[in-house]
Amino acid sequence: MSARPEVVEVTDASELVEAAGRRFVETVVAAQRERGSASMVLTGGSNGIALLEWLRDNGSDIDWRSVDIWFGDDRFVPEADDERNSGQARDALLAHVDVDPDRVFVMAPSDGAFGDDIDAAAADYARLLAEHGDGADSPAFDVHLLGMGGEGHINSLFPHTDALAERSATVVAVEDSPKPPPRRITLTVPAVNRARQVWFLVAGAEKAEAVAAGVGGGDASAWPCASVSGTEATVWFVDAAASADL
Numbered sequence: 001m002s003a004r005p006e007v008v009e010v011t012d013a014s015e016l017v018e019a020a021g022r023r024f025v026e027t028v029v030a031a032q033r034e035r036g037s038a039s040m041v042l043t044g045g046s047n048g049i050a051l052l053e054w055l056r057d058n059g060s061d062i063d064w065r066s067v068d069i070w071f072g073d074d075r076f077v078p079e080a081d082d083e084r085n086s087g088q089a090r091d092a093l094l095a096h097v098d099v100d101p102d103r104v105f106v107m108a109p110s111d112g113a114f115g116d117d118i119d120a121a122a123a124d125y126a127r128l129l130a131e132h133g134d135g136a137d138s139p140a141f142d143v144h145l146l147g148m149g150g151e152g153h154i155n156s157l158f159p160h161t162d163a164l165a166e167r168s169a170t171v172v173a174v175e176d177s178p179k180p181p182p183r184r185i186t187l188t189v190p191a192v193n194r195a196r197q198v199w200f201l202v203a204g205a206e207k208a209e210a211v212a213a214g215v216g217g218g219d220a221s222a223w224p225c226a227s228v229s230g231t232e233a234t235v236w237f238v239d240a241a242a243s244a245d246l
């Protein structure tokens with residue numbers, strides 16, 4: 001676990017996206033220089049997708065062919081549903097840069113290879129993570145991006161749920177997400193905590209209490225954001241409104 005989280009405080013959501021975007025490019029370029037490739041976990045949500053749009057226009061220093069793209073969670077709905085995080089990521093970035101399709105790891109939709117069997121779809125993503133884990137059950141991602149809800153949820157890990165409490169599986173199915181749509185697949189706390197760096201992208205006054213709990217190490221079963229950290233760094237990109245309680 002990394003020590004104290006770093007807090008990058010900016011004025012508003014657009015500055016937040018730019019600050020995280022610049023750091024994203026630097027981190028991928030450095031990883032590619034050191035290890036030949038980079039491994040990034042994308043997130044959905046307003047800032048997560050805005051960051052991808054920023055990278056579409058400003059990410060030309062990245063060798064996109066040498067990036068593994070993972071997803072922290074996705075909605076178990078049909079492939080064409082607008083709610084899919086992976087579909088939003090494709091439209092915002094992945095369809096516009098030279099990624100290797102074999103290195104983009106998407107969670108199965110409800111009309112995909114496993115049909116409506118959400119447990120089989122979650123198990124398949126766990127298998128993929130383990131295949132790329134270099135002997136561990138998931139990769140040591142360079143960066144795991146996270147959005148966050150006002151109640152502190154990250155990925156599809158909500159307060160006081162079995163998915164949040166999971167400490168063995170790297171991926172689980174969620175059947176009753178309090179935020180719609182109810183059926184989701186998500187990386188768990190141990191999988192997130194394999195990341196070298198965990199970055200939170202959070203804007204808005206309604207998230208200030210959760211930011212304070214996450215940065216200050218609040219009760220992890222009540223505040224999912226407080227249960228994860230990077231092995232090398234944990235970075236909170238927050239706007240002025242979200243950081244008001246720090």
Ligand SMILES: O=C1O[C@H](COP(=O)(O)O)[C@@H](O)[C@H](O)[C@H]1O
Nearest residue numbers: 043044045046047147148149155
């Ligand atoms: O449900 C989800 O929400 C979070 C945060 O979304 P935001 O729009 O409030 O930033 C997101 O990070 C997560 O991936 C998603 O499935």
